[in-house]
Amino acid sequence: MWRREYWRANAEHLQRERRRRYKEQRDRIAAREKASRIRRRDQDPEAFRAQRRVKKKRYKIAHPEPTPACREMFRRAKRARRARKRGAITKPIPPNFLALAIAAFGGCAYCGCALDGSGKTTDLDHFVPLSRGGAHAPYNLVPACKRCNTRKSARDPFEFLHDLGTDFTRYNRSLDKSALLCLIDAAPLEAG
Ligand SMILES: [Zn+2]
Numbered sequence: 001m002w003r004r005e006y007w008r009a010n011a012e013h014l015q016r017e018r019r020r021r022y023k024e025q026r027d028r029i030a031a032r033e034k035a036s037r038i039r040r041r042d043q044d045p046e047a048f049r050a051q052r053r054v055k056k057k058r059y060k061i062a063h064p065e066p067t068p069a070c071r072e073m074f075r076r077a078k079r080a081r082r083a084r085k086r087g088a089i090t091k092p093i094p095p096n097f098l099a100l101a102i103a104a105f106g107g108c109a110y111c112g113c114a115l116d117g118s119g120k121t122t123d124l125d126h127f128v129p130l131s132r133g134g135a136h137a138p139y140n141l142v143p144a145c146k147r148c149n150t151r152k153s154a155r156d157p158f159e160f161l162h163d164l165g166t167d168f169t170r171y172n173r174s175l176d177k178s179a180l181l182c183l184i185d186a187a188p189l190e191a192g
Pocket of ligand 1: 109110144145146148
């Protein structure tokens with residue numbers, strides 16, 4: 001009987017102790033596994049990478065991918081959420097926006113390379129980054145290749161173009177103006 005009383009009296013403390021031990025153990029195991037991973041990687045990088053590939057493949061089979069449209073939907077929602085969180089002006093982006101944008105710019109808005117519009121190669125980039133007060137809206141979104149988007153990151157867009165050596169005025173003139181108008185009106189277009 002005394003035992004039960006002891007437990008009751010010290011429940012909080014005991015619980016805390018248990019949690020602490022559990023966490024310690026978990027951290028120890030995680031650290032050991034990490035050390036082992038690093039060891040294996042350093043011993044035989046090629047085998048390590050091969051093993052990783054196999055694991056990845058197995059995972060993919062076990063967890064079939066969402067369809068590209070599905071993934072695009074997630075991406076879109078995530079971007080909008082992020083934009084809202086930052087307090088940016090947010091306007092609806094129609095589903096066909098990327099195709100329209102690629103048509104208007106004839107490819108990546110920065111380097112001009114061709115884009116196939118797939119999530120693997122193509123991003124919609126906030127021309128003025130959200131972190132610089134840019135809007136999450138059709139008029140501030142341009143198609144960009146992954147490379148340019150990564151390199152541009154949150155930089156000033158004009159500075160970036162300057163560093164790229166892109167003559168933006170000339171490039172601007174070669175834009176397909178009718179397609180660009182569609183872009184600017186894209187939100188009402190979607191409603192209609
Ligand atoms: Zn590019």
